[in-house]
Amino acid sequence: MSTPIIPDPGLLIISILSSRWDECWPGLLDTLEERFGKADHVSEVFAFDQTDYYDQELGTPITRRLVSFATLxxxxELADIKLFTNELEQSQANEGQRMFNLDPGFITVQRLVLATGKNYSHRIYLKDGIWADLTLMWQKKQWVEFPWTFPDYAGDDMKSRLTKMRQSYKNMLNNPQT
Known part of the structure; x- marks a missing residue:
């Protein structure tokens, strides 16, 4: 028999895609911090050019920010977080066109898991129509992708950014605020 053990909390990250930063930023960050607490890391805007999947809905050129939060x-909570970000996207949409796309996930010592509303063979159902996508695994001191990992998460630039966030997470685990 295995004995259930509650895992360490995770580092909440949110990937934000938009072509309209001047309309949504920094108000979007304020809203996210109201819900999830102070941001630990907010990246600069960087290229999102591995796919044109979101171009029609979000406009172009689409760029990305990564945000992580100081409270583990x-x-x-991943499904509830995704439901909140879905509602936030819709509340700011205009005639069905989203101003931004929010992809929340958790970094742990072992992995990056993103939340999604889309089922696929490798995804695990959480609740309320939300699935967990095992996106990257930490192995031998580096991120390792899977055949299903989205190209933008499989690239060296993203992995480098996620490695820094993972190190910050490890520091938080080792030095909890009292």
Missing amino acids: RPLD
Whole structure:
């Protein structure tokens, strides 16, 4: 028999895609911080050019920011976080056109898991129409992608950014605020 153990909390990250930063930023950050606490890291805007999947809805050119939060969160909150970000996207949409796309996930010592509303063979159902996507695995001191990993997460630039966030997460685990 295995004994259930509650895992360490995870580092909440949110990937934000937009072509309209001047309309949504920094108000979007304020809203996210109201819900999830102070941001630990906010990246500069960087290229999102691995796909044109979002071009029609979000406009072009689309760029990305990564945000992580200083308060570590229980991993079983992922579905609720995704439901919140979906509502936030819709609340700011105009005639069905989103101003931004929000992809929340958790970094842990072992992995990056993103939340999605889309089922696929490798995704695990959480609740309320939300699935967990095992996007990257940490192995031998580096991120390792899977055949299903989106190209933008498989690239060296993204992996480098995520490695820095993972190190920050490890520091938080080792030096909890009292």
